[in-house]
Structures are given as C-alpha cells and as structure tokens.
Amino acid sequence: MSDITNKRGMGFPRVNGSAVVMGLYLLFLLLPIYWLLNMSLKTNTEILSGFSLWPQDLTLQNYVTILTDASWYTGYLNSMAYVVMNVVISLAVALPAAYAFSRFTFLGDKHLFFWLLTNRMAPPAVFALPFFQLYSSVGLFDTHIAVALAHGLFNVPLAVWILEGFMRGVPKEIDETAYIDGYSFPRFFIRIFTPLVASGIGVTAFFLFMFSWVELLLSRTLTSVDAKPIAATMTRTVGAAGIDWGVLAAAGVLTIVPGALVIYFVRNYIAKGFALGRV
Amino acid sequence: MNKTVNQKAWFLILPVLVLVAFSAVIPLMTVVNYSVQDTFGNNQFFWAGLDWFRDLMSSERMWDALGRQIAFSAIILVIQIPLGVFVALNMPKKGFWASFCLILMSLPLLIPWNVVGTIWQIFGRVDIGLLGYTLDSFGIDYNYTQNFYAAWITVIVMDVWHWTSLVALLAYAGLQSIPDAYYQAAKIDQASRWKVFRFIELPKIMGVLMIAILLRFMDSFMIYTEPFVVTGGGPGNSTTFLSIDLVKMALGQFDLGPAAAFSIMYYLVILVISYVFYTVMTNLDKRDGH
Numbered sequence: 146m147s148d149i150t151n152k153r154g155m156g157f158p159r160v161n162g163s164a165v166v167m168g169l170y171l172l173f174l175l176l177p178i179y180w181l182l183n184m185s186l187k188t189n190t191e192i193l194s195g196f197s198l199w200p201q202d203l204t205l206q207n208y209v210t211i212l213t214d215a216s217w218y219t220g221y222l223n224s225m226a227y228v229v230m231n232v233v234i235s236l237a238v239a240l241p242a243a244y245a246f247s248r249f250t251f252l253g254d255k256h257l258f259f260w261l262l263t264n265r266m267a268p269p270a271v272f273a274l275p276f277f278q279l280y281s282s283v284g285l286f287d288t289h290i291a292v293a294l295a296h297g298l299f300n301v302p303l304a305v306w307i308l309e310g311f312m313r314g315v316p317k318e319i320d321e322t323a324y325i326d327g328y329s330f331p332r333f334f335i336r337i338f339t340p341l342v343a344s345g346i347g348v349t350a351f352f353l354f355m356f357s358w359v360e361l362l363l364s365r366t367l368t369s370v371d372a373k374p375i376a377a378t379m380t381r382t383v384g385a386a387g388i389d390w391g392v393l394a395a396a397g398v399l400t401i402v403p404g405a406l407v408i409y410f411v412r413n414y415i416a417k418g419f420a421l422g423r424v
Numbered sequence: 425m426n427k428t429v430n431q432k433a434w435f436l437i438l439p440v441l442v443l444v445a446f447s448a449v450i451p452l453m454t455v456v457n458y459s460v461q462d463t464f465g466n467n468q469f470f471w472a473g474l475d476w477f478r479d480l481m482s483s484e485r486m487w488d489a490l491g492r493q494i495a496f497s498a499i500i501l502v503i504q505i506p507l508g509v510f511v512a513l514n515m516p517k518k519g520f521w522a523s524f525c526l527i528l529m530s531l532p533l534l535i536p537w538n539v540v541g542t543i544w545q546i547f548g549r550v551d552i553g554l555l556g557y558t559l560d561s562f563g564i565d566y567n568y569t570q571n572f573y574a575a576w577i578t579v580i581v582m583d584v585w586h587w588t589s590l591v592a593l594l595a596y597a598g599l600q601s602i603p604d605a606y607y608q609a610a611k612i613d614q615a616s617r618w619k620v621f622r623f624i625e626l627p628k629i630m631g632v633l634m635i636a637i638l639l640r641f642m643d644s645f646m647i648y649t650e651p652f653v654v655t656g657g658g659p660g661n662s663t664t665f666l667s668i669d670l671v672k673m674a675l676g677q678f679d680l681g682p683a684a685a686f687s688i689m690y691y692l693v694i695l696v697i698s699y700v701f702y703t704v705m706t707n708l709d710k711r712d713g714h
C-alpha cells in the first residue's frame with residue numbers, strides 16, 4: 146500500500162500541490178473557530194473597543210462565568226443527558242432491526258426500510274409543533290427523555306441504515322454455525338454477533354451522538370427549564386445591554402470540546418467505518 | 425448475500441416500529457388533522473376541507489420560500505460535491521497526517537448548529553469579525569444583515585464550511601477501498617491523472633457519493649438553525665428558507681391550518697426527490713453486485 150502510493154506520488158508531481166490544497170482547506174476550516182476562541186479570551190470592553198488578531202488582555206473570566214453559574218453549566222449537563230439517552234435507545238432498538246433487514250426477507254421489508262428512511266428526511270420544523278403537543282399531553286414536556294425520543298425520529302432510521310450496511314458484511318455462515326452449536330438467538334446475538342460488528346456500532350454511535358448533539362430546533366421546543374440544552378441557553382446572552390460576545394464565544398468553544406473528544410477517540414474507526422458501512 | 429424468507433423477522437423490527445410510530449406517525453396525523461380544519465381558538469375545530477391547500481397553492485410567500493430553498497440547495501450541492509471530492513483526492517493516504525486531517529475536518533460537523541451560526545455571525549461582523557473587518561478595510565460593502573448578496577454569500581460560505589468535510593470524508597472512504605491493483609494497471613497503461621480519476625476513482629466512489637448527495641440534499645433542504653442565527657431570514661425575506669418560514673407560521677403566529685398544509689407539502693417535496701435519489705442509489709448498488 147505505502148509502496149504503491151509512494152510510487153504514485155513520484156509519478157505525479159502533485160505531492161506538494163496536495164499539501165497546499167489541504168493546508169488552504171484546513172485554514173479555511175480553522176480560521177472561524179480560531180476567531181471564536183480569540184473572542185472567548187477577551188473582555189467585552191476589548192472586543193468592542195478595537196480590533197486585534199489575538200487577545201491583548203488575556204482573560205479566562207468568560208469561562209469562569211460559565212463554569213460557576215449553575216444556569217449555564219446545567220445546560221451542558223442537560224444536553225449530555227439526552228444525547229446519551231438517545232444513543233442508548235437508538236442502538237438498542239436498531240440493532241435487532243438492522244439484523245432482521247440484513248438477514249431475512251419478509252412481507253413488506255423493502256417498503257418498511259424506505260419508510261424508516263423517510264423519517265430521516267422529515268424536516269424537524271414540520272414536527273416541532275406536533276411534538277410539543279404530543280409530549281405535553283403525555284406529561285413528558287421538559288424532560289430529557291422527551292428530547293431523546295424526539296431525536297429518535299431521525300436517529301433510529303439512521304442507526305438502522307448504517308448498522309444494516311455493516312451487518313451485511315458479516316458472513317451468514319457464522320449465524321448457522323452458532324445455531325448448530327446450540328446457541329439460542331439472544332445468546333448468539335449478544336455473545337457472538339454484537340462483538341463482530343463492534344466497529345460498526347462505534348461508528349453508528351458516533352453519528353448518533355453527532356446528530357443529537359448538534360440539533361437545536363426540537364430540543365429547544367420540547368424544553369423550558371429543567372432539560373434546557375446548552376444551545377438554547379446560549380440565546381440568553383442577548384441582554385438589555387446588547388450581546389455579551391465574550392461569554393457567548395466561550396460557551397460556543399465549550400460546546401466544541403465534547404465533539405472534539407469524541408472525534409479523537411474514534412479517529413481510527415471513522416475512515417474504516419466509512420469504508421465498510423454506508424455512511 | 426441471499427437472504428432467507430422469515431416472517432418472524434417482524435418481531436425484531438417491532439421495537440423500531442413502536443418507537444417510530446410514536447414519534448413519527450402520531451405527530452404526522454396531528455399535522456394532517458390540522459391541515460383540513462379551521463379553528464377560532466378555544467379548541468373548537470371546523471372542517472375546512474382542502475381550503476388550506478388551495479390557499480397554499482396560490483400563496484406567493486410559499487412559492488418564494490420554495491424558490492429560495494431550491495436555489496440554496498442547488499448552489500451548495502454544486503459547490504460542495506466537487507470541492508469535497510477534490511479535497512478527498514488531496515488528503516494524505518495514511519499515517520499521522522491522515523489522522524490529523526481527519527480530526528480537523530470532522531470538527532465543523534460536531535459543532536451544534538446554532539454555534540455554527542454564532543461563529544459566522546461573529547466572524548462576519550464588520551466591527552469585530554475577521555472576515556467582515558478584512559472585507560470592509562478593502563472597501564467592500566459587506567453587511568450580512570442589510571445587504572442581500574452579503575447575506576446569501578455568508579449563508580452559502582457558512583454551509584460550505586460546515587458540510588464540505590462530510591462529502592470529503594465519504595469520498596475519502598470510497599477512495600480508500602480501491603484496491604492497489606487498479607492503480608498499477610492504470611500505471612502500466614500510462615493513464616493520465618484525469619483518466620485515472622474519470623475511469624477508476626469516480627466509478628468506484630459513485631455509490632458513496634450518491635449517499636453524500638442524498639444526505640446533503642436532505643439536510644440543506646431542512647436547514648433552519650444556522651441561517652436563523654446569522655440573518656434571521658433577512659434582510660427582508662431574502663434568506664427565509666422553508667423551515668424558517670414554517671416555524672414562523674406554526675410557532676410564531678400559531679396559524680395551525682396553513683402551517684399544517686405547508687408542512688405536508690414540504691414533506692412531500694423532500695420525499696419525492698429523495699425517492700428518486702434512493703431508487704438511483706439502489707440500482708447502482710445492484711449493478712455493482714452488492
């Protein structure tokens with residue numbers, strides 16, 4: 146592999162060209178993020194009084210404000226709570242379903258699969274109002290579980306879709322051998338099959354985390370105080386005295402951190418998972 | 425893989441069905457219910473038949489929003505798909521720099537959408553943002569809250585910034601799965617770089633690229649949070665896309681009937697276009713013999 150890519154590199158004098166392209170692209174990606182970080186380390190007076198490429202008067206006050214004020218940091222905890230619930234619920238229901246789709250044909254399977262996918266295509270804006278009414282009527286309004294279930298609307302179909310791709314890659318002979326060895330279905334599924342698609346489950350969990358973590362419209366509509374996500378809390382920075390840019394930027398930087406950690410841990414699976422699976 | 429017929433597989437699907445029925449079918453029926461009724465508040469509803477749909481079809485506001493939405497989705501697809509493939513072709517194949525690029529490129533994907541909006545809101549401001557300040561100091565009249573073109577360009581560049589990496593990562597994964605033998609054969613044939621791309625790489629990543637197009641189309645067609653944070657749909661109505669308009673109608677003005685009719689039309693448009701993509705995709709899959 147390495148040997149052939151090297152040769153290719155020599156054949157086409159584009160190695161440096163590639164580095165330049167990637168350098169420019171990464172610069173384009175990172176510049177706005179750097180700017181947010183820059184803002185978060187300035188005082189509001191400095192932000193509004195002049196323009197500078199880096200903080201002249203470095204301060205961590207904006208972060209201190211967020212991490213010591215309960216109305217701020219509970220936003221992070223709320224977001225974390227419903228994201229984790231959503232990942233667990235989505236995986237739990239999607240695993241058997243994906244197995245069924247990857248192994249069996251049954252009445253209406255293709256239609257069912259597409260119908261599931263259509264829910265991934267449903268605009269959250271369409272569902273905002275009915276969700277609000279539905280969860281209010283069953284007394285789940287402003288709870289973490291309500292947001293977790295609502296995000297299941299697009300995450301469950303996505304999980305089925307990705308996992309089915311991975312499971313198709315596992316040879317069927319494994320199932321048959323296990324049954325001959327006297328495994329019952331639940332035992333086979335948990336002890337043998339699930340470990341085989343572990344990297345697929347990892348990639349799926351990554352995407353579930355991602356789409357639940359970044360969503361705002363539904364999580365904002367379904368919560369008011371007790372389960373309010375950080376994204377909604379951020380709209381608070383608009384006060385009577387204008388926008389508190391420093392705190393807003395610091396809150397933004399802190400929402401990037403969990404995602405960055407997740408990427409760091411799954412970095413090796415992602416490319417592999419992409420190649421094997423569907424997404 | 426040849427699958428066996430097994431009707432009991434339905435039991436494995438059951439949990440998904442129950443969950444999705446609760447979170448999709450019930451709300452959708454509520455929407456359908458509202459779309460054929462009228463109310464004067466106080467929870468009394470009257471049969472309105474297809475009036476709301478008739479109103480919708482002659483509503484200039486809806487057609488304008490739909491036009492803007494289609495323009496937006498078309499523009500970002502035209503930019504993001506080629507750019508994503510181009511970036512993927514230039515990514516390091518393995519080693520430290522490959523992970524380095526992967527991590528940094530994934531970063532925008534995991535930022536909450538309102539924060540993406542916030543980032544560009546700050547970045548584009550003439551007084552405190554790097555982009556706005558730089559453009560302003562070159563004497564370019566750039567103000568995304570007042571200028572039509574500035575607003576559109578900001579929203580589009582923001583989306584390119586936000587999502588091109590997804591296309592690039594998918595294309596990269598597709599490229600990684602091409603066996604070396606293909607490249608060796610091309611080298612023996614002394615194929616040009618363009619021919620290698622056109623006849624080896626492109627066909628091989630076609631499947632994964634269709635997924636990228638489908639995902640990007642769906643998500644851009646539902647875009648709400650980012651432009652809402654940056655431009656709030658303005659100046660005027662110039663960046664009011666379908667979702668922004670719908671939320672305004674449903675949660676702002678509480679016009680249940682029109683909003684419900686709007687929702688159904690909106691959902692149907694996405695469904696029809698996605699169905700076309702999906703059919704093309706599964707046909708490609710079959711042709712490749714998966």
